Amino acid sequence: VDRLTTGPTGAPAPTGNADIAPWPWDPAPYPVLADGSHDRVTAQLPDGTTWELDADEFAELVAADLTRHPLPEHAPIVLAVPSAGDRYLDLPRKLAERTGRTVWVHSGLAQRNPDPAATSTVAVLHRDGLPDGTWLPVRPGLAPDPDDDAPAWHREVLTQPIVSSRTGEQTGRSFHQPAELVGERESYRDLDHMSFYVHWDAATNTYSGKLPMRDPGPADKAYRLAGHGLPGGLSLPLADGSSRTVDRDEATGWLRRRKSLTSLPQDHWVDLVICHSGAPGQGSAQDVSQLDGVLPAPFTADPLGDDALSLGQHLANQLRRTTRLSYSSQGVVRFGDGPVRVLATDAQGRPWWWETSHPEPDDAELDRLAGQAGFEGGTTPHIRSELLRVVRALKLVVGPDVQAADDFPALVAGAAAVVNMWFADPDLQPTGPFWPQLLTQVIAAHP
Structure with a gap:
């Protein structure tokens, strides 16, 4: 695979560099070279005119040709088609599904090699200020549902597959303007083997x-979702240069359609490389009652209510998968001998932390827990x-892993007894809902 750059005349020009093709050479692939x-x-x-094929038409055309000329x-199949591996991979996935073959596709500008003598190579065009992209294999089984009724704006989101530099396989998905993927964010390809992080003041x-960096599960079972976030939602870049702010419900609907995630076994977890993914969806001030320790905690009017759920916890609940999240800004940075994750401190230089969100009990689990x-x-x-x-109060007071404790039902029964006493007290009951600080005080008084 030759590497090209833009020459003085604006036409692609050779750089003299080339990479070994990542696909198997034996048997020989079926190449598609096209705009x-x-x-x-x-x-x-044949008459020199062109025909614009959508993904379905293209898949049928290739399938018919393979029927006439079996391999x-x-x-x-190797697609040397510019940007065919960008966005949601619908084009190569439909082709893989229709032909039953692995399709190799590039997320950048793969194309026919302009050198007439280079008959056995394809080329990838480098553009200053934009990501080069990478090759990845697309296998049958991930084609989009034909009756998908996704909102129209889903098709306009600028999103890219994250491909591991170590395995060459897709390990997640990012959503960025292309120019944002040059520099530090090129390290997304190393997310699956980053084992350290740093705090940034x-x-x-x-x-x-x-x-x-302690993972909540095996690193090879993580799906990395990387992009811009805000408390309770995402900021998704669109093709027209604007962005769309989506709340946690819209974010869930968008993510549920990503078959690169939903096709994974249920023991795979989600690594949210997203700022504020652990911050409450409602409120952003500090809760002064929680400042008696070293680290502050985000404030919300009712930390146990549904409105306070963070994006990360909501995704964990809806996807039924463990998620890793952060309260503050985060990202990746080149540091010392390689890329690491980075987590911003608060305005006073105090470090924030990573947290794990497990799916909260659903109705059936709550019924069983009640028994x-x-x-x-x-x-x-x-x-x-x-x-x-x-359950939420116990997670706040004891820690997010309390749900996995053997004595969790007993802890729930004890905490529920405190709640019942709160509402049975004629002086406390009118003051409002149960507050987790009461549970903290009860635990402190009865160690």
Whole structure:
């Protein structure tokens, strides 16, 4: 695969550099060399005219040609079509599904080599200020659903597959303007083997020493989602240069359509390389009652209510997958001998932290938990709601991994007893809902 650059006349020019093709050479692949984009291919007709093919038409055309000219079963298809591996990969996925073959595609500008003598090579064009992209294999089984009724704006999101520099496989998805993917964010390809992070103090523009990055699951079972976020939502870049702010429900609907994630076994977890993915969806001031420790915590009027759920916790609930998130800004940075994750401090230089969100109990799990905790008389929507608040209080006070504790039902029963005493007290009941600080005080008084 030759590397090209833009020459003085604006035409592609050779750089003298080349890479070894990542696809198997035996059997020989079926190459497609054409103009096009992420959702279309321009076919050259014998009379010199062109025909714009959408993804379905292109897949049918290639399938018909392979029927007329059969190739060995394991021969892959190589698409030298500019940007065919960008966005949602619909074009190569439909082709892989229709032909039953692995399709190799490039997320940048792969094209026919302009050198007439280079008959056995394709080329990739480098552009200053824009990412080069990478090759990746697309296998059958991930084609979009034909009856998908996704909102129209989904098609306009600028999103790219994250491909591991170590395995060459897709490990997640980013959503950025192309120019943002040059520089530090080129290290997204190394996310699956970053084992350290540093704190960054914006006020002094200084970094801490490297700290170990502890994963909530095996690194090879992580799906990395990288882009811009804000408390309770995402900021998605669009093709017209604007961006769309989506709340956690819209973000969930968008992510649920990503088959690179939904096709994974349920033991895979989601690594949110997204700023503020752990911040409450409502409120951003500091809770002064929680400043007795070293680290501050985000404030929300009711930390146990549904409105306070962070984007990360909401995604964990809806996807039924563990997520890793951060309260503050985060990203990747080249540091010392290689790229590391970076986590911003607060305005006073105090470090924030990574956190893990496990899926909260669903209705069936809440019913089972109520029985284990000794609740009698069955469950109602109100009891489930109050029980979920108890679970959230325990996670805030004891830690996010409390759900995995063997004595979790007993802890729920004890916390629920505190809640019942709160509402049974004629002086406390009118003051409002149960507050986690009460549970903290009870635990402190009865160590």
